[in-house]
Amino acid sequence: MAATMHDVSRLAGVSIKTVSNVINDYPYVRDETRRRVLEAIEQLGYTPNLSARSLRSGRTNVISLMIPDLRNAYFAELADSVMRAAAERGLSVLIEQFGDQRDREIDVLRQPRSQMVDGVLYSVLALDQSDVDIIAGIATPVVLLGERIFNGPRDHVTMQNVEGARAATEHILGLGRRRIAALGAHPGEVIGSAALRLDGYRAALDAAGLPYDEDLIVPVGSWHRRNGAEGMRELLARGTEFDAVVAFNDAIALGALRVLQEAGLRVPEDVAVIGFDDIDETQYSMPTLSTIDPGREEIARTAIDLLLRRIEGAGEPFTPEEILVPFRLVARESTTVG
Structure with a gap:
């Protein structure tokens, strides 16, 4: 059987409330206590799953956007588009950066906090087709962005x-x-x-x-x-x-x-x-x-709508969708003589 929060609290020797505080990244937790809880989570393979908890507590109306690097202007503007599209649908967005390192990307995917939101928009960078099992194993509803995994186990929205x-x-x-x-x-x-x-x-x-x-x-x-x-x-x-x-x-x-x-x-x-x-x-x-x-605004709106559909149908079987949004050529001075 899957490990529970009670199992984590017993192994770490702390209260369930303390386990919850660590999972939610509450700042006022002693370093030693946080270490024991995180080690217990890892040892037990415990994964908080909001889909199950929502039966009791309802949705958070928070989603996560996982992107490589906000210094890249495209991803910064994509984040802005996602946040505006999410706000129109009553959602807040938690942004996670993972850089260009594969291990860090996997860690961000698997960290407890990524499982405490209603859903995840994930712009894949270092993973590829051979990593579909990692993507399929995420407990939270996910929509993929980017160009690294096609025809995978999750909905995918990208550009042409x-x-x-x-x-x-x-x-x-x-x-x-x-x-x-x-x-x-x-x-x-x-x-x-x-x-x-x-x-x-x-x-x-x-x-x-x-x-x-x-x-x-x-x-x-x-x-x-x-x-x-x-x-x-x-x-x-x-x-x-x-x-x-x-x-x-x-x-x-x-x-x-x-x-x-x-x-x-x-x-x-x-x-x-x-x-x-x-x-x-x-x-x-x-x-x-x-x-x-490349249709950044359309990517954001389409991805949010797909994610909401999966959140509302959490646990139900579905056939993943692959959507490529339209693009537009914008001619300006750098190619126009005269």
Whole structure:
């Protein structure tokens, strides 16, 4: 039988109230007491499950949004979209960051606090198709975001990465540019945003009858401004000829934009640049940045609605849904000459 809170309290030698305080991250608990309770929870494999408790106490009307990094503007703006969509439905949002480390991501998923909310929106980063058992084992209703797990055991809402990157590349091709750098690749990646957007870039080249040139593929690490700047400096140092850049997100596009201007290159006259994500900053850069709006608001609304459906039908069998929201190309000054 599954361990109970009574079992935890007996093993830790504390009251049930103290166990509850630790699970809810109550601040006024002695460190030694907290340690004993957490060790008992781990030893017993105890997992608080609000779905069962709600029969007595009702829902919390709180959900959790698990994302990699709020320093990434896309995730910060996604969090804002989720919070506004949740508020419209009477929900509050607890935000959890897990960075780019697999162990930390799994810890955040499994921590007791993640089981004390009505449901979880989880933007997968380090896990992949081989980890579906971990996802399936979460007791709380979950909706997946991101591009790491498809056709898994949970509902999944994401963007059209391949189609969006293809549209961005076709937009550049329509300007007459033929030496188009792809900024933001992750060599060896098969599933993930970088791999999917590279697929879209290649598809556009193929359709235009242009060869795929490895010299024009620029790998970067994390998708932050500094990485885009470093990638562009590397490309310029190689002496590779190019007349346009398809950046796999807006942050690296903005970093690249600064380096191009420092090098005396005009955007878009010498080099056209387009990003992906339509973060707010793209409207105020010099020049303003063309980009792909991936439907962030729609992702947030759809994910919240799906999660509420699973919360209200907790315990009932269901067939997971896979939803890709529409995108929109936003042409601005960085690809418009004249």
